[in-house]
Amino acid sequence: MTGRVALPVVHRAMVASLATNIRQGGTSAQCWKYDLSQDRSLGGSVRIGQSQGSFLTHRSTNLLRPAAVEQDDVNTYLPKGDMWSVHKFGGTCMGTPQRIQSVADIVLSDSSERKLVIVSAMSKVTDMMYNLVHKAQSRDDSYMIALEEVFEKHMAAAKDLLDGEDLASFLSQLHSDVSSLRAMLSAIYIAGHATESFSDFVVGHGELWSAQMLSYAIKKSGAPCSWMDTREVLVVKPSGPNQVDPDYLESEKRLQKWFSRQPAEIIVATGFIASTAENIPTTLKRDGSDFSAAIIGSLVRARQVTIWTDVDGVFSADPRKVSEAVILSTLSYQEAWEMSYFGANVLHPRTIIPVMKDNIPIVIRNMFNISAPGTMICRQPANDNGDLDACVKSFATIDNLALVNVEGTGMAGVPGTSSAIFSVVKDVGANVIMISQASSEHSICFAVPEKEVAAVSAALHVRFREALAAGRLSKVEVINGCSILAVVGLRMASTPGVSAMLFDALAKANINVRAIAQGCSEYNITVVLKQEDCVRALRAAHSRFFLSKTTLAVGIIGPGLIGGTLLNQLKDQAAVLKENMNIDLRVIGITGSSTMLLSDTGIDLTQWKELLRKEAEPADLANFVRHMSDNHVFPNKVLVDCTADTSVASHYYDWLKKGIHVITPNKKANSGPLDRYLKLRTLQRASYTHYFYEATVGAGLPIISTLRGLLETGDKILRIEGIFSGTLSYIFNNFEGTRTFSNVVAEAKEAGYTEPDPRDDLSGTDVARKVIILARESGLTLELSDIPVKSLVPEALASCSSADEFMQKLPSFDEDWAKQRSEAEAAGEVLRYVGVVDAVNQKGQVELRRYKRDHPFAQLSGSDNIIAFTTSRYKEQPLIVRGPGAGAEVTAGGVFCDMLRLASSLGAPS
Numbered sequence: 062m063t064g065r066v067a068l069p070v071v072h073r074a075m076v077a078s079l080a081t082n083i084r085q086g087g088t089s090a091q092c093w094k095y096d097l098s099q100d101r102s103l104g105g106s107v108r109i110g111q112s113q114g115s116f117l118t119h120r121s122t123n124l125l126r127p128a129a130v131e132q133d134d135v136n137t138y139l140p141k142g143d144m145w146s147v148h149k150f151g152g153t154c155m156g157t158p159q160r161i162q163s164v165a166d167i168v169l170s171d172s173s174e175r176k177l178v179i180v181s182a183m184s185k186v187t188d189m190m191y192n193l194v195h196k197a198q199s200r201d202d203s204y205m206i207a208l209e210e211v212f213e214k215h216m217a218a219a220k221d222l223l224d225g226e227d228l229a230s231f232l233s234q235l236h237s238d239v240s241s242l243r244a245m246l247s248a249i250y251i252a253g254h255a256t257e258s259f260s261d262f263v264v265g266h267g268e269l270w271s272a273q274m275l276s277y278a279i280k281k282s283g284a285p286c287s288w289m290d291t292r293e294v295l296v297v298k299p300s301g302p303n304q305v306d307p308d309y310l311e312s313e314k315r316l317q318k319w320f321s322r323q324p325a326e327i328i329v330a331t332g333f334i335a336s337t338a339e340n341i342p343t344t345l346k347r348d349g350s351d352f353s354a355a356i357i358g359s360l361v362r363a364r365q366v367t368i369w370t371d372v373d374g375v376f377s378a379d380p381r382k383v384s385e386a387v388i389l390s391t392l393s394y395q396e397a398w399e400m401s402y403f404g405a406n407v408l409h410p411r412t413i414i415p416v417m418k419d420n421i422p423i424v425i426r427n428m429f430n431i432s433a434p435g436t437m438i439c440r441q442p443a444n445d446n447g448d449l450d451a452c453v454k455s456f457a458t459i460d461n462l463a464l465v466n467v468e469g470t471g472m473a474g475v476p477g478t479s480s481a482i483f484s485v486v487k488d489v490g491a492n493v494i495m496i497s498q499a500s501s502e503h504s505i506c507f508a509v510p511e512k513e514v515a516a517v518s519a520a521l522h523v524r525f526r527e528a529l530a531a532g533r534l535s536k537v538e539v540i541n542g543c544s545i546l547a548v549v550g551l552r553m554a555s556t557p558g559v560s561a562m563l564f565d566a567l568a569k570a571n572i573n574v575r576a577i578a579q580g581c582s583e584y585n586i587t588v589v590l591k592q593e594d595c596v597r598a599l600r601a602a603h604s605r606f607f608l609s610k611t612t613l614a615v616g617i618i619g620p621g622l623i624g625g626t627l628l629n630q631l632k633d634q635a636a637v638l639k640e641n642m643n644i645d646l647r648v649i650g651i652t653g654s655s656t657m658l659l660s661d662t663g664i665d666l667t668q669w670k671e672l673l674r675k676e677a678e679p680a681d682l683a684n685f686v687r688h689m690s691d692n693h694v695f696p697n698k699v700l701v702d703c704t705a706d707t708s709v710a711s712h713y714y715d716w717l718k719k720g721i722h723v724i725t726p727n728k729k730a731n732s733g734p735l736d737r738y739l740k741l742r743t744l745q746r747a748s749y750t751h752y753f754y755e756a757t758v759g760a761g762l763p764i765i766s767t768l769r770g771l772l773e774t775g776d777k778i779l780r781i782e783g784i785f786s787g788t789l790s791y792i793f794n795n796f797e798g799t800r801t802f803s804n805v806v807a808e809a810k811e812a813g814y815t816e817p818d819p820r821d822d823l824s825g826t827d828v829a830r831k832v833i834i835l836a837r838e839s840g841l842t843l844e845l846s847d848i849p850v851k852s853l854v855p856e857a858l859a860s861c862s863s864a865d866e867f868m869q870k871l872p873s874f875d876e877d878w879a880k881q882r883s884e885a886e887a888a889g890e891v892l893r894y895v896g897v898v899d900a901v902n903q904k905g906q907v908e909l910r911r912y913k914r915d916h917p918f919a920q921l922s923g924s925d926n927i928i929a930f931t932t933s934r935y936k937e938q939p940l941i942v943r944g945p946g947a948g949a950e951v952t953a954g955g956v957f958c959d960m961l962r963l964a965s966s967l968g969a970p971s
């Protein structure tokens with residue numbers, strides 16, 4: 062005989078044994094019975110039970126259900142309103158005896174006249190109870206050991222928390238309950254099946270025990286406290302799969318009656334469990350304890366329901382994804398509702414319904430940090446200050462979605478198309494997350510979970526086969542790998558500019574938006590984007606509205622003199638930037654030519670050199686760039702090329718295309734082939750990705766920015782002329798007859814003014830590159846080869862295989878140089894190496910000239926550059942920029958300035 066066939070017998074035996082068990086220890090309070098005939102899941106074939114007499118203590122947790130409330134007149138009085146404060150403590154808060162004691166202390170410290178405290182089972186207990194049922198119905202007899210563990214856990218907790226009579230009384234109840242459970246589980250084991258109500262009955266014991274323990278703990282302090290088995294009071298009816306609705310009228314009646322019997326000032330009630338109108342034990346399903354608290358709060362018209370948990374309140378975004386997420390002080394009911402839909406760990410939307418109808422605020426607080434005020438969810442948040450950013454409250458994301466796009470001219474003006482589409486979706490049981498249709502009606506798109514999209518697409522193709530064949534529909538397209546970013550805020554409805562701010566932030570983070578939806582209620586704007594962009598989008602949008610840091614992930618290529626100095630400057634200035642300007646610069650990668658160092662969150666710059674030596678991996682530029690672009694934590698990324706390498710510069714176009722900004726002191730890209738340069742600048746102008754290169758001319762001096770300022774304000778460049786080489790400036794400023802020419806070149810190299818190979822300076826190529834950069838910036842279309850250059854490298858040394866060899870051989874030409882210098886001196890002149898952009902005649906020039914001693918170019922010192930702009934506005938007197946134009950600190954400073962310029966373009970305060 063199978064267990065299922067023997068079911069009625071099993072139940073009969075089981076209930077009889079329980080009745081005996083309960084009768085033995087019972088006192089009288091209330092009549093309980095279990096009516097199997099009413100349990101529809103059992104088929105209703107058996108009727109067993111006690112209906113006469115009162116043989117149970119009301120505290121008995123047992124197989125039997127509370128009898129229907131007697132209709133006799135009870136002199137009931139349940140005070141309602143402001144005197145009630147409702148608290149709910151979840152499993153984590155009830156996790157240990159010490160925590161239960163802290164819960165008692167929190168409850169006692171609330172000065173409200175009356176307190177109703179809803180508790181969950183101790184943490185993990187609900188799972189343990191479900192596991193008991195699961196084991197028993199799977200015929201796994203280890204359920205007995207598992208039940209013993211449940212018993213031990215509660216006994217140990219009680220022994221820690223209670224003593225004397227209270228302890229004895231709790232333990233006797235626990236024993237009795239556990240033997241009832243043993244009988245119930247044994248029946249389930251034999252039957253190989255548990256009905257939902259049997260399962261709910263077993264599982265609800267966790268709450269019964271935690272509520273009793275807490276009430277004893279509160280009573281210890283002398284405060285009058287009763288505990289309530291909410292199955293006696295809360296009546297619910299099923300309203301869908303895994304969903305119930307409260308019966309407020311019946312529950313209120315039962316609560317009145319309960320209270321008339323036990324009008325204590327403090328009531329500790331079980332969360333999660335309830336009963337049906339037929340008095341069958343049930344549960345409030347997922348997040349049931351919060352729901353219990355909200356329903357009971359509504360029944361007593363509480364002044365506030367406080368949900369105690371282990372976080373400080375509701376965050377503006379998932380703090381695991383957005384480290385600057387903040388705790389919100391208030392939220393409207395609707396905002397909380399929207400956020401919980403989008404997966405924010407706030408409250409289940411149904412928890413809000415009971416309190417919302419009576420305008421009862423819910424406060425979410427951290428039991429482990431009671432100094433935190435928490436988040437209040439109420440009708441109209443009080444702290445709206447009219448700011449744009451205050452009307453956006455929070456950001457949430459949903460991953461693993463697919464967009465379905467149904468498109469075709471045959472849709473416009475044809476009633477019933479969307480109805481046909483969505484009935485197909487309904488028929489395959491897919492859940493539509495968002496819908497968007499432009500008013501042209503030529504396409505409609507909607508998002509569904511990715512795992513459901515194949516079925517949706519197949520069904521749509523079948524349903525619209527004819528329309529597709531006839532061309533009325535052009536396509537049913539699926540776009541996989543999507544996510545939703547939702548922006549939630551009640552006041553978005555009445556505030557212009559909110560969506561502009563959102564989309565501006567997304568554009569600046571180079572994020573492509575696939576679809577958009579905003580309902581008329583405007584509680585949320587939903588944006589569909591590529592899943593890989595989602596966290597970056599979240600961070601970009603969050604920082605835009607919460608005015609938190611503009612975070613910039615930085616990759617440094619070439620940690621040589623300039624790159625290394627830049628890293629040190631970043632190290633010294635990072636905290637100040639964070640504090641004063643809300644700019645968070647994180648170096649997440651450093652690569653030299655042989656090794657590279659990568660980090661997902663930021664390299665410790667106090668020891669970058671050491672880390673690069675010890676923890677680096679072999680350099681690989683492609684992997685380095687992948688590391689940058691694969692990082693989805695930071696919304697904005699920049700590669701800083703501090704090499705002098707042409708091949709590194711050849712990648713800028715691709716990087717910009719990937720949405721990575723580029724900053725560089727390397728002149729190779731802008732002075733390389735003209736077509737490449739033009740392609741780069743065109744891309745830069747057409748995209749939101751930035752390319753800054755101030756330090757390519759005059760190092761940190763504001764040369765490029767000055768030129769841009771002139772051009773963008775409509776000035777016309779006639780001529781740019783100057784000393785553009787720090788190295789050559791230094792050499793001729795210091796070559797005054799006291800040291801040899803080669804000595805002075807060595808000094809310039811030592812001082813860090815020269816290019817990695819000083820021949821680039823002496824050959825005039827470096828100056829020619831700068832002339833080209835300024836010429837192109839001014840609109841001239843010149844190639845490097847168009848510039849006549851006077852090289853200072855003796856022909857015999859041009860072919861030296863290395864910079865070192867060149868430096869070693871240079872002294873043999875010192876005499877020639879000494880001669881040239883003396884000749885100039887004799888004429889009252891000095892040697893100066895100058896570059897010229899002749900915008901009028903569209904040409905450039907680089908040469909060694911002699912200037913009179915009183916000429917401004919003769920007055921320079923150190924590595925000074927001097928650049929004179931002759932323009933339509935500055936015609937008589939040129940605009941002159943002068944100062945050190947080479948050297949580690951000033952050049953790195955110029956690169957750093959570009960980084961801040963970038964941050965400011967991305968929204969950082971200026």
Ligand SMILES: NC(=O)C1=CN([C@@H]2O[C@H](COP(=O)(O)OP(=O)(O)OC[C@H]3O[C@@H](n4cnc5c(N)ncnc54)[C@H](O)[C@@H]3O)[C@@H](O)[C@H]2O)C=CC1
Nearest residue numbers: 619620621622623653654703704705726727817947948952
């Ligand atoms: N020194 C100065 O005063 C100024 C320099 N600049 C420019 O700054 C750049 C850097 O100059 P310095 O720091 O003086 O040179 P450097 O020789 O000290 O540093 C260059 C670094 O780049 C590394 N490197 C070379 N090729 C690489 C590659 N393919 N991948 C990764 N790393 C690579 C080298 O190993 C070295 O560490 C140059 O483009 C230079 O024209 C611009 C203005 C002034």
Ligand SMILES: N[C@@H](CC=O)C(=O)O
Nearest residue numbers: 786787788814815816
């Ligand atoms: N080597 C260059 C450095 C700046 O571009 C110079 O000397 O000017």
Ligand code: NA
Nearest residue numbers: 755758760762
């Ligand atoms: Na500059």
